[in-house]
Amino acid sequence: MTMAIDPDDTPIVVELVACPASLPLPPLSPAGAPGEMTWRKDAWTPDEIATLRRLFADDVPVTEIAEVLGRGRQGVRDRIYVLGLRRHSQRAWNELEDEELIRRYGNEATAGIAADLGRSCMATYARAALLGLARTGAPPWTPWEDAQLRFGYETGIPIAEIAVLIGRSHCGVATRATLLGQRHKHMPRDWSPAEIERALALQEAGHSYTRIGKILGQEGHTTRSKSAMKAIMRKIGEGRGWGRAWTAEEDELLKAAYASGQSLTHLQRGLSRSAHSIRWRARYLGLTGTHANRAGWRTGPDWSEADLDRLRRDYGRMPTADLARDMGRSKAAIFTRANLLGLSHGYQRPWSEDDKAALAIAHARAIDIRDLADALGRKVAAVHKYAAKQGLAFGRRKRAATPKSLPEILALDAAAPASKGD
Structure with missing residues (x-):
């Protein structure tokens, strides 16, 4: 089911296939004619179903639909599920919906919460992010989510688009597909589902494509090049927004990110938007130049x-x-x-007067170059290279049982003759 909600009347897909896809027909009578339907007091009449469809299409909340029909909320929700109705909404969130989202988010599948609230999974995720909600663990998969996954894999819809549709992470979709024995229509034959699952997990962790290809090889998979990683990520739709219209919740989430100066990397992954799409939307909303950008141009994981x-x-x-x-x-x-952080590398740090004095004293006192390197906080190769430039050859020396620190080395009298064993 699709609904046109943006100014250009561009349809937004909120469901790939109805679940259940079809309802069983009533059994035929022995004579071959349809049997008479048993009368039930709570049976849904054609007029009620038509009213339900009309109100649902008009974006009326489930609670109000129940009041109009004179039925319970759970009964209306069940009928919506049976009819396979889904929708996308841009209605403003009210306090009751926020309370419902806070109570259920993280404990139930996002698809179920979105269906009850009459919203898309992406709108539900964006609102949860604005409220500061976080999941402690992935809730169980629902039959509706499995149906969307199977249909998407069979028809070749990008994995990232399936993830947005049902409100799951890309890695979670790939993992579930492996458990269901599903293979994506556009997945190259030399890529296994387990390899795709691992690549997505590494990508979400912030690793570069080059690094992911090497890690896959180290873990027993085929070592992949950067170009191969780019190709497979394009095929599964990683990081693409597919021209989706921006919702009011996504705009608020982007404004909040600019106002607080938080990194846009996590927002990019959570909304399944490309960096270009986020920058374009920020300029459209007049947010250019207001973002603190504390992480600079870095797109890797935050430093703890x-x-x-x-x-x-x-x-x-x-x-x-x-x-x-x-x-x-x-x-x-x-x-x-x-x-x-102002850190200096052992190869790059300039030699101070104390460092030079310690080098001369260590050479005269037969101190092992490895002990001297530890005292100076430098690499042995760096100390050896500098000593060679000064014409000092340490040669083979025995390491001390208790190496001296830099102040202890400087305290030694370099002019006095060194005794054997110092």
Whole structure:
């Protein structure tokens, strides 16, 4: 079912297939003629169903529809489900709807909440984000969600578009498809569903396409190139908005992000909008230049205090490539963040007068170059290279049982003859 709600009358798809797709026919009588329908006091009449369809199409809330028909709210909700009705709404949210969303969000499937409120899953997600609601765990999948997933996979609809339609993450849709034994129509044969699922999870974690391709190879899958990752992401519709009209809830969420200065990366993934689409909408709303953009142009995951502590502790003391791999970031991200924190790498930090004095004393006192490097907080290779430029050759020396610190080395009398074993 689609409804035209934007000024250009562009239809917005809110359901791929009705669930259940068809209702069973009543059994035939032995003579072959349809049997007489048993009369029920609560049976829905044709006039009631027509009224229900009309009010539902007019975006009337379920509670008001129940009052007009003189029926219970649960009975109306059940009939809407049986008729396979879905809709997209741009009505303003009221306090009762917000209370209902707060009570149920995170505990029930977004599709079910959206159906009861007469809204799309994306509008429901956007409102939940504005209210600061978060999910602690994914709720069970509903038959309606499974039906949309199967139909979308069979007809080749992008995975990201299916995720927006039913209010699930891209990775969650891929995982569910694997459990249901579904294979996307446009998925290349050399990509397995498990590989797609893992690639989406890594992409949502903020890894680059190059990094994702390497991780897949390390985990037993085929090592993928950057171009291969781009191709598969295009096929499954990752990061594309497909020209969807912006809803009032999405606009409010974007305004809130600009007002608070929060990173737009999470908003981009949550709304399944491209970076270009978000920038375009911000300019359309007059938000250009008001965003604090605290993360700069960075699109990777945010830096936590634990990440910063790890960077301060290990930067320059271990290979940057190893540090980047352990932290799940690129070398460029490590260099950039270290520069913002004012950290100096062992290869780049200039030699102070104390460093030079300690080098001369260590050479005269037969201190091992590895102990000296630890005292100076530099790499052994950096110390060895600088010492060679000064004409100092350390050679093979025995490491001390208790290495001296930099102040202890400076306290030694470099002019006095070194005794064996110092």
